[in-house]
Amino acid sequence: MKSINLKENQFIQFHQKISFKFDGVKYFGYKGDTIASALLRNNINLVGRSFKYHRPRGIYTCGIEEPNALVQIISEYSEPNTRATIKKIYEGMEIESQNRWPSLENDFGSINNLFSPIFTAGFYYKTFMGPHKKFWKNLYEPLIRRAAGLGKPPKDFKGISNHIHHNVDVTIIGGGLNGLLVAKSFINTNYDVLLIDFDDQLGGIINNSNKISLIDNKEPKDWLKETIQEIEDSKNIKILKNTLVTTYNYINHLIAIEDRFVGSKQIEGKVNSTLHKIRTGHTILCNGHIERFLSFQNNDLPGIMLSSSFEKYMCRYGLAPSKEPVIFSNNSNSNSLVFSLIKAGLKPKAYIDSRSGEEIEPNLFDLIRINDVPLYTNSQIKGAFGNKKIEKILVEDSSGALNEIKCDCLCLSGGINPDVHLFTQSKGLLDWDEKDLTYKPSKPFQPTITLGSASGQFNFDNLNSDINKKLKTFKVKQLDVKLELNTNTKYNIEKLWEVSPQKKSLWAKSFIDLQNDVTTKDIRQAITEGFDRIEHLKRYTTNSMGTDQGKISSINALGIVSDLLDKKVNEVGTTIYRPPYAPLSFSAIAGRNCYEFYDPERKSPIHSWHLKNGAIFEDVGQWKRPWYFQINKEESMHDAVQRESKNVRENAGILDGSTLGKIEIKGEDALEFMNLIYTNSFTKMKQGSARYALMLGEDGMVKDDGIICKISDQHFIATTTTGGAATVLGCMEEYAQTEWPNLKVFMNSITEQYATFNISGPNTREIMKKAFPNINFSNEEFPFMTFQFHEFNGVPIRILRASFTGELGYEIYIPSNSAPKIWDNIQSLGKEFGLAPYGTEAMHLLRAEKGYIIVGQDTDGSITPIDLGLSWMIGKSKKDFLGKRSLTRSDTIREDRKQLVGIIPSNKADKLEEGQHIILDKEIKSPVPMLGHITSCYHSSTLGHDFALAVIKNGHSMIGTKAYASTSSMSTTGVDIVKPVFYDEDNKRLVS
Amino acid sequence: MTEVIRSDGIEIKKKVIQQIILRGSGDSKFNNHINKSLKLLPPSDNLRIISNDNYTLAKMSFDQWNLIFEKEIEIKKLNKILDDLNKSPLILATNISDSQVFFEIQGKNSFDILNKLTHFDFREKSFKKSTAAQTLLARVDCSIFNLDLKLLLSCNRSFADYLEDRLIDAVNY
Amino acid sequence: MLIINCPYCGPRDQSEFSNGGEAHVKRPDGSKEIGDREWGEYVFIRANPKGLFYERWVHTHGCRKWFNCVRDTSTDEILVTYKLDEKKPNLNNFKSVVKTPSGEPEVGSGNFTVEK
Structure with a gap:
């Protein structure tokens, strides 16, 4: 494919050459080029190998919807799966193609293509089932893992990302024609507005195509410059470029990722991407449309691309990838490509349209006739052929005859789809338009407005009325823009999803998903096997499950399925579009919340x-x-x-x-409140005295413990465990606010x-x-x-x-x-x-030597005070307290509950370990009835041996008997079950 | 007071400021008792801040006020105020002067930098002058006081080092 | 990431709040005998309907106050928040088409994409 530079382009700086390396070879591009446009300038068509069959693949599009041109950037943090159509080159960039070994030209994996007749839908589910269960873990999985994926994960990642939160009234997603007109309406109003675009230039189709000839009687680029200046000068509109909105959450919460190093090498130590978290009052989606392809034999050959992508390379990147491409279309969207080619002094090798002559627009007809372009109407491409690139196509013309056309480039257009990903993420509903043959946004769920082609409005005549109608809720001026077009204002399409193959063959492939290598045959097979619900079909065939989410092809699949099932497309439905819209790195999601910032660190005053x-x-x-x-x-x-x-x-x-937590409790009803929260009774407690207290959950289980100091009946200070401080205060507040608001009591934390x-x-x-x-x-x-x-x-x-x-x-x-x-x-x-x-x-x-429990160590939410031998802490005369009723449930009064005991090794020199199970038999013969486990275990220099606390069934009645503790080597250690106190049982040292 | 960071459009200082947290019902008895002690009638609108020469009083919730002493006073005087306030059984006044650390933030880029750490809406239309708010900032519970010439941000002292590091990081990245 | 309208602080991000489960569940106060089953239902059982639901929330990272709301669990839409001492709103005031456990709301469930 011989490309040609179009040097009158305003976005590419043709005087600034940039060198870069692709698979080790040095090439030159220009400032403003993407990797894709630079490779095309150098006539490089082969950029990768497909996922499953390792078929040679080229550059299919000029945008984020790219399924195949995914490369690895070696000169940065080895980021894999980068879209060559998005990433802009900088001096010295080093790029590697993916999924091929030993090289792109000669890839060993292409042997898969030979076996492709068995790699059909559901292959994985059917094949790796035997002969024995162990085969999956030991053979299949490791093999598949090595072959899986496209790029290689980076080894030494040093990228830095940060987060920025926004709170605005209106967010406009997409800075194309509609987005700019909407932004213009909001200039210097009371609304805080955010205008977001993915490119580093605002303009959308104004930059990417020749569809528009004049806006308000001005050249589009002049109008654009003026309008952008007005928006930049405004006080209330902020513009974010190089920013892609990936997620539309509820309520009007958007996640967008901004690339901070577009066209230059990332500087270590500087933020390379920013994650924007936007809370907006209204979202206005002007994010345009995506063109779709067509399915026919070998529609994946390098040299085949979408027609609007070819046009975008011409208009946005000053490059015609081929001097004479063939165009195959079923709709009027590709008309502007013909216009652009003629305008640049080039000529399509042929124009093939599946529509009849009467349906083709007169202005296109004239253009084709005047310039002597070979025209085929009522025709279809039966197949494309070539060795690692397209060399010829076979066209079935209106008479049914087959024509062979030699070509180096084929431009496809199967129609356009409004980009509804964000709209459906917002839980809005879609509706199938039978005339325009696509899904359009219908009922929104959130304050969402769609405009332009994103709303399914493909008729330029309706631009003003649409914007004025949909912006009525805002107090903004009405629009009256005058547009003159180079092509037709209306959109026309004839149904065509796939072309039937020219010959039946096990190896003839007509693709429906270019990234996951799913063919139209796979779709048929899946339906035959009973997977006729669209969500099942997607997962069984892996159609649209790649990183491109089938942006250029998933609607085609629905069309094919609806024909096969003889159902309306609306009945077939569509799968749910899930965020993110494009791959989002974990480092962007983490932002600065990593390494030492991962979790707040709390330090004591000492x-x-x-x-x-x-x-x-x-x-x-x-x-x-x-x-x-x-x-x-x-x-x-x-x-x-x-x-x-x-x-x-x-x-x-x-x-x-x-x-440890400390809480101050005060109020006229403080005593009553404390009596309700803790198990103890504080009524008779003397002022100036302190008491160890337990707090239970309503299920009767120990939740926290602490010491309560009584200053007076109206004034207490309670301590809590370190981990329980917030919980206990929260629990007190919850009950004081929701259950006993009549009690006059307040509490403040004095932990800090x-x-x-x-x-x-x-x-x-x-x-x-x-x-x-x-x-x-x-x-x-x-x-x-x-x-x-x-x-x-x-x-x-x-x-x-x-x-x-x-x-x-x-x-x-x-x-x-x-x-x-x-x-x-x-x-x-x-x-x-x-x-x-x-x-x-x-x-x-x-x-532990004293047998004092630690909540969360010796208790686990299933232990009552009685289990711990702490019945004396329960105020028997109290009518009510948290968890009181639960202490007499049939489960909590069981005799064989796990109860706290002490454990010492029968042979004092033996070691014990936390977590050991206590069992009755010396030998381990499964099934082994387990009595309980050791919750805390230490070596005591005071006692001279190991000791432990444990909770075991019937613990209290087993004190004085012997048992065994299981060890990790399947043996047992003899133990004595004793009272859970090992030192100064009479507390003499404590109270003297 | 220590300077934490001074950069393009933002200046952050760290201070220890005396503070008392008041709990009560906010009824007329409560208001009168406070007024008697401080010569300042507590605000009744939620999240409002009022001040006189000596005290700043912010209503943080329907039953919580934060009394801030922007000018330091003797501990004896502070304890006397505490005791006076606590004389009423309707009020719980707790000294939290030691439990919080304040960051004083000024500069035209203050809100932009803080919005790297929190989702909170600082716009004038949502967060007026002389109002307060409690929210999360860099995963730490904070109180924010929007005063005429500056922003006061307070957090529990145990988090102060972490928050300071996060604030510096937000200025630098 | 919902916006929840705290009755005291105004609308705030969901990240500042904690969910408190079903609202208006009265705690038996121990003033009379209560059987194991009835008490067990109070402690362990809560309703979990698809559709309109009375729910409690607490503004954990804000004013730390509890309040109630009506949320449509099939779409996550919080229809109204109200203070603890305010009367609970009548569910018939809110439009919700979900009538049966297997029903889906007209729009907003995120389980389907095409208009029926």
Whole structure:
């Protein structure tokens, strides 16, 4: 195919040569070229191999609907499946073709073509079924995986994307003739408007074709320049170019992707794509139409392309891919291509139309006659032939005779379809137009307006009236644009979906989907096999399931199916168009929410001290909590945890407990409210005292726990677990607002207002006396489970005597901004008493030695307080509280429920592991009845052996007996079932 | 106060500002009690901000007001205000001065840059001056106060480092 | 990505809200004996109709207030939001053609594309 440059083009800069490489060979193009236009300039037709049959493929279109010219950009982050028809070249770009080995010319995979008679519809479902189930996993799948896909995934991706949110009143999608006219109407009105176009030039068919000769008596390019300037100068309209709207969600929420490096190499460290998230009051779809092809034998040969695409190469890219293409059409849309060719001094080799002479427009007729173009009416192409490119076609003329025409390029037009993808994504409905033979937007679901060819309006005479009618809801001026056309104003088409093959052959292929290699024969076969519903048909044949979503062909398939089934196209329906409209990269979707920004990180007020003092952190929800502290780089986690816990029992330890939730509850009815939320009764509780409390779900299961401090009957402070802070507050608010709005009570979160220091160990009292010299910490003045307010260095603090470790301990609540200084002070004062920091792991170990549960570790939403042996925490005289009624359901009063017990290895040297199952038999013989599992497990240096908490059936009655714990190597460890407390059962160390 | 970033059309500063959160029914008894203590009648329209020389009071919801002290006062004075307000059983006043961090944002590109982190509609027609809002920004719960000459953005202190990094990132990318 | 009209903050993005399930489900207050079945239905069972549905939402990342709405579950259209202390609207005020579990709305379900 010999192309010719049309140098009078205003978009291509013919003085700026650009070199690029395709499959290792260097070529030249010009600034403004796409990869496709540059390749065509260099007469390169073969650009890829098809998915299934590895047939040679060329450039079929000039836009995003391209099914075959997909290439891999090596000089960037090796982005695969890039449409050569969209990506603009830059100096030094390196491109590789896809899906071929060892080369494009000689591809081993073309052997598939030989086997193609068996690769028919449903091949995968029928073939890879045997001879044995294992064959799929071990043989077929790996093979298919290697052969699957088109491009190769990038290995070292460094692209950066960001997000921009927009809130506007009107979004106009498409900056062509209609889009620009609509935008013009909104200039300097009160509406905030966004005008979006995919190209880097606004204009649509004004740039891409010669259909229009004058607009308001001006040359189209002059009118365009003026109009764009007016829109750019306006105060209320923003233009986004190089931006493709991929998704239309409910309600009027659009996702669009903008390429930030069009025509230049992506710069590392700079944003290369922006994802626009647009919330708009109204959407006006002016996104135009897509031309469709025709099916005949070998309609996939390189050198065949759509007629409007050929015209777009001429008008938009200053290039005629061939000097004398043949044109085959069934409609009037291709008339402007004939006009463009003649205007450029070229001549079609032949014009073939399936319509009769009377149906062909007079102006086209004249053009053809005057220029001596061979004309075939009532004719059809029976097939195209050639070796890796088109060399000749066979035409059946009106008399039925077959004519052979040698040609290097064939332009097809099977009709035009309004681009309804976005409209149907918006849940709008389509209707089949029997005259124009296409689906047009009908009933919208959202505030959506369609205009121009996107609405199915193919008649230029109706331009003004359509726009004026549909924009009536807005207070904008009426339009009265004068258009003069080079071609016909009306659209005419005669039905033609496919041409019957010239000869019957196993290898004769007439394609209906160029990307997934689906032939019209596949469609017939699928229907014969019973897949006559369009959604089934699509998946069984994979028709329109490629990355191009069958944009140039899916309507043809519906036409064929409706003929085969003898049903109206409306009855056949259409498959659902799913977003995104074109492939959307995950990096664009992620935006900046990746790596260290993936999830917010929450830090306690003491965080910087932890960093400086060897803390190794763990994630608790979004919080960073010290897991353990390393005294030197060699200390292992196990050693650190043993050291920390031993030190708490022997000297003193301090833990940063700031992350635990704290809620302040106040109001006249605070007492009644607290009694309803928690299982405990707080009525008789003394002011200034604290109590460990449980919160249940309405199903009776433990949901959270904490310590409740009673300041008065009207004023409480509750703590929660770290992970449960938001949930508990949310639950309180939910019940206060929705269930008991009559109760006068308010709650505020004070989690962040105070830092919490948990200090415990036998030396704690001495340390506290030194740190807070004005406070009396004697057992009489400050008993266990009481709290006091004090002022320290001008700052209000609260001290609660409580401990989660089982040692004498205190919780100190200090306003966060003052906390770091006080922490430092306590650290230095406590040194002489052996005070050392400990982390969450040591904390878990210490509390487990006392049998204290951790909600979410020892409970999983299926454990009641009774299961935990905590019946004493239930206020028996309370009439009602969350979950009360559920504690007497038939399921919750079962005797064989899983109950909390302690587990120690019968042989003290044996190891235990969290998650081990407790079973009765020493040998594992399936089926094995499982009694329960170990929920928490640690090694205790105080006890000298492993110990664990577990929930097992009938646990309470099994205390004192022996059982076994299963190991991962299918053996068992002998265990003793004991009371779930391993240390200081009488709590002497706690209360003295 | 520290400067977070100053760039083309935007300036962000980080501050700690004293703040009290007030819960109550908003009825006349409530209003009178507040007025007695602060010499400022709380706004009744939802999301309205009113201020005098000493205090700024924003109604965040039908039963929540945020009292902001743009000019720092002594802790003793703050505690006295707290105690006075809490004397009424109808009111819960909680000091949250330590629990939040404020970002003061100015500049003609403020909203464009913030719209890289949030969907919130900052346009004058949707978010008037002297109004407040609570929303998500960079996945963090934030309160936004649209004051005459600047925007105040507050978040819980534990998120402050992350939010600061996200704000800087939004200016740079 | 719906827009939900919070009765207190105005229309906001769906991402600021959390769904709270069926609305107007009264909690038995323990003042009288209640059988296992009836209590179990309160705890575990909620309606799930195709069509108009009374629902609760909470403005989690905003004012944290609860409110009710009527949503057409076949199209996701939120027809009205109302405060907790306001009377629940009569469903007959809203047009919904979905009458049976297998029915589809005239437009907007996203399960079909061609006008019937």
